[in-house]
Amino acid sequence: MHRSKLSLFLFLSVLIHFFTSTCLFAQSRSYTVQGKLQDRQQQAVEHALLSLLRLPDSSVLSKSSSRRDGSFSLSAPFQGKFFIRISSLEFKTVQSASFYLDKDTILARPFIMDSDAKQLAEVNIKAQEPALLQASGNKLIYNVGESINAKGTNTLEVLKKTPGVIVERDNSIDLNGRKGVLVLINGKNSYLQGEELTSYLRSLPSSNVKSIEIMSNGSAQYDAAGTAGIINIKLAKPAGNGFNLNLSTGLSYGLTLKQNTELSFNSRQDKLNVFGNYSHAFGNNAYRYGMTRTQDDKVFQSPTLDTDYRKTMGGTIGADYELDSRQTIGAVFNLNAVFGPGITDTRTTIRDAASGLLLNTLIAQNDYYQQxxxxxxxxxxxxxxxxxxxxxxxxxxxGYFDGGSKNLQPNTYYKADGSLESSSTYRSLNKRDIYLYALASTYQFNVAKGKVNVGLKLSGVSADNGFINRLVKGTEESIDYGRSNQFDYKERIAAAFAQYQVPLSAKLKLEAGLRLEHTYSLGQLVPLAPGGQAPEDIKRDYTNIFPALSLNYQIHPEQALSLSYGKRIDRPSYQNLNPFEYLLDELSFWKGNPFLQPQINHKAELMYSFHQTVISFAYSLTNNYAAQITDTLQVNKVVMMPKNLGKQYHASLSIAQQFKIKEGWNLSLSATGYHVRNKIAFGLYRDFDLSRYAATLNVQQTFRMPLKIKGELSALYNSPRLGGSNEIMKNSSQIDLGFQRNFFQDRASLKLAFTDIFRGNNWDSKSRMNGLYLDSYGNAESRQVRLNFSYRFGGAKVKERQQRDNGLKNETQRL
Structure with missing residues (x-):
């Protein structure tokens, strides 16, 4: 049944999209004028702005910019008398004589541009470095490429420094105290989630990141996923004519020595641009965490030392080719890998809660000898x-994701006197093969005074997950069929959207959109026991409509007010739908939930901006709110599983402010205060109505020092906050200090950074529920000293090519 509905949906969407595109491309005849721009030395003038104006009213009909060879093209939708106006930062404004256009025309002679030394000097005087934090429309932008303290690490660590973003101990990403974030890479979907997304972000060096954009509400052109908001990670690409190469290498030290290297290049000749990069990060990473659990008159204390020996490597190769002045084709191939062993050592003491007497000790180890x-x-x-x-x-x-691990897990119980009580050893073999695809197209055109953007997208995920648990006894091993399974998951999402932007008056603009998404998924649990039960199917087949609305009132050029509304969804990840029970150690388990439903969010936001100040208020309601809970299992064990718990209400007030304290000393501040209320139920007679106020603060300063040294001081603070369900996260903070000195006419730079100086970046929490008390703590190797050197070979950097306004910015990280 689902296939027929999906086929009908696709057929109608493609038909409408094709009909609209064909009709509008075939609309009234347009007339084109082409030419070239040169300076007095007969060199091509690029990036000049050209406007085609109609006589006699001088109304602008079309605009364009000159290309690298100085060529340009302008179009008029009808015949008539026109003239061309040309402006540039480096040249005086030129205005052509009037001419009559009644056919496609190529001008025989180039326009000659005279340099404007005065204007260029004024521009150079006013030029300044981008602020670390910027507000643009409904976006908050963290310019990672301008940060000293962000060098020599990976993208996952950079996210921890991004305003409003919190990376929890399980590497889940929160935005302003809410889970369900849509992560984009260059506006496109990584199609990874959970551990797979974490591995990818860890393999992506921070030097490859240009900026990180935070959006509270997305338009209809974005995927509807991401109830908390959107994080768009924009990667840097070398710019310049000819051949250019950037090299960066560095060392860092926390508890052990680490080394990182990044190499990127581009070669641009005429219409062809080839680009690529390579990166690696070698070294160990240490984590310390643990839990104190009180259950059934017993206290379990479990400190863990986790050492990650994995290495990361990655590379990209791609090319763009300009077919003509209006068309470009391109291709990109990426590879990112995280590989190597790891080991965790946990010592759990079990004591009587009343007397404190030691009852037992469990020594457990997870030896991940292959990952x-x-x-x-x-x-x-x-x-x-x-x-x-x-x-x-x-x-x-x-795309294809190949993941897996092999783990040897000995568990040994000792009595209070230290004598051996019992022991068992397990070997777990985990394999993940994930295949990903997406086809997407958008078409944009003008209608009346407004702009229409329509698009189609079809995406799919096929994941094969095998988990085998073996019981090891001496030299013999046997499969524990009760803890082994094969879980296969397939998902298809077909989407169509339409969006209209129109000025209602000189100051008021409207943007309205509608997105339609049809989702079909099938999860199949295959027991491995011979003659066992039949495979268990978990099916989903549903269609959702997602409206998006935005009103923007421009009070004056530097003051604006906007109001937006959006509806979004978070679908369950395939791991969370797997009902299989995974052994963490002999006292704790993780289990999926096949009855998990998507959570739906409605959000409204009011934003005010004035000069360098942006203030916003947002309110959202999430139905079918889903979170992971920790519950009791038997007398002395706990199980962690995701559940739909009820409703979540979230209100936030944010401010972003730029200050220029004095010449050469700038400060960027971002602060958010929010209130979360969880109206949830764990089960019969276990209802909770929990609420809490919380806040995040991010301050970034840059300052000039003697000897041409640039300094950067950054600080972030997260107050105590309400976690996923009934968990209270304790406060955390981080202060970083960095210095940079450029050499060789700014081609080389040396950066020295001290991160998490006071070691405040911890993930401590507590929760209480029906006789179960949990207190957790943990920290990573965040206090480090980093030294990085970079050098740029090749020609001087020039302006990047004009960004094409396409609608393909609608991807995310889930499967």
């Missing part, structure tokens, strides 16, 4: 854009 997580992704794309406001894009992506 790997590799992601391969290929993309081909096509872009079309003309000067009449029409744009078309098409993207095809295919």
């Amino acid at each position: 790997n997580a590799s992601r391969y992704n290929a993309n081909v794309n096509y872009r079309f854009q003309d000067s009449l406001g029409r744009a078309f894009s098409f993207d095809a992506d295919y």
Whole structure:
């Protein structure tokens, strides 16, 4: 049944999309004028702004910019008398004589541009470095590429420094105290989630990241996933004519020595641009965490030392080719890998709660003697854009994720006097093969005074997950069929959207959109026991409509007020749907939930901006709120599992402010205060109505010092807050200090950074429920000293090519 509905949905969507695109491309005849720009030395002038104006009213009909060879193209939707105006930062403004356009025309002679030394000097005087934090429209932007303290680490660590973002101890990503974040890479879907997404972000060096954009509400062109908001990680790409190469290498030390290297290049000749990069990070990472659990008159204390020996490597190769002034094709291939062993050592003491007497001790070890997580992704794309406001894009992506681990887990119980009580050893073999694909197209055109953007997308995930648990006795091993299974998961999402932007008046603008998504998924649990029960199917088949609305009132050029509304969804991850029970140690388990439903969020936001100040208030309601809970199992064991618990109410007030304290000393501040209320139920007679106020604060300062040294001081603070269900997270903080000195006409730079100086970046928490008391703590190797050196070879950096306004910014991280 689902296949027929999905086929009908796709057929109608493609038909409407094709009909709309065809009709609008075939609309009234346009007339094109082409030419070239040169300076007095007959060198091509690029990046100049050209406007085609109609006579006699001088109304602008189309705009364009000159390309690298100085060529340009302008279009008019009708015949008539026109003239061209040309402006540039480096040259005086030029205005052509009037001419009559009644056919496509190529100008025989180039326009000659005269340099404007005065204007160029004024521009250079006013030029300044981008602030670390910027507010643009409904986005808060963290310019990672300008940060000294962000060098020499990975993207997951950089996210921890991003305003409003909290990376929890399980590496889940929260935004302003809420889970369910849509993570984009260059506006596109990684199609990874959970541990797979974490491995990818850990393999992505921070030097590859240009900026991180935070959006509370997304438009209809984005995927509907992400009830907490959207994080778009924009990667840097070398810019310049000819051949350019950037090299960065560094060392860091916390508890052990680490080394990182990144190499990127681009070669741009005429219409062809080839680019690529390579990176690696070698060294060990240490984590310390633990839990104190009180249950049934017993106290369990479990400190753990976790050492991660894994290495990360990654690379990219790609090319763009300009077919003509309006069309570009491109292809990109990425590889990211995390591989190597790891080991955790846990010592659990079991005591009588009343007397404190030692009853037993459990020594457990997880020896991950083999671990790997590799992601391969290929993309081909096509872009079309003309000067009449029409744009078309098409993207095809295919990816493969290969992950797995082998773990030997001995568990040994000792009596109070230290004598051996019992022992058992398990070997777990985990294998994950995930295949990903996506096809997406968008078309943009002008209608009346507004702009229409429509698009289609079809994405799919196929995941094969095998878990085998073996009981080891001496030299013999046998499969524990009760703790082994094969879980296969398939998901298909077909989506269509339409969006309209129109000025209602000189100051008031409206943006309205509607997105339709049809989801079909099938999870199949296959027991491995011979002659066991039949495979268990977990099916989902549903369609959702997601409206998005935004009103923007421009009070004056530097003052604006906006109101937005959006509906979003978080679908269950495939791991959370697997009803299998995983052994963490002999006293704790993790189990999936096949009855987990998507959670739906409604959010409204009011934003005010004035000069360098942005203030926003947001309120949201989440139905079918889902979170992981820790519950009792038998007398002395606990089980962790995800559940739909009820409703969550969330209100927040945020402010972003830029200060210029004095010349060469700038400060960026971002603060959010929020209130969370969880109206939830764990089961019969176990209802909770929990609420809490919390806040996050992020301060970044940059300052000039003697000897041409640039300094950076950053601080972040997260107050105590309400966690996933009934967990109270304790406060955490981090203070970083960095210095940078450039050499060789700014081609080389040396950066020295001290991170988490006071070692405040911890993940401590507590929870209480029906006789179960949990107190957890933990920290990573966040206090480090880092030294990085970078050098840029090749020609001087030039302006990057004009960004094409396509609608493909709608991807995310879930499977």
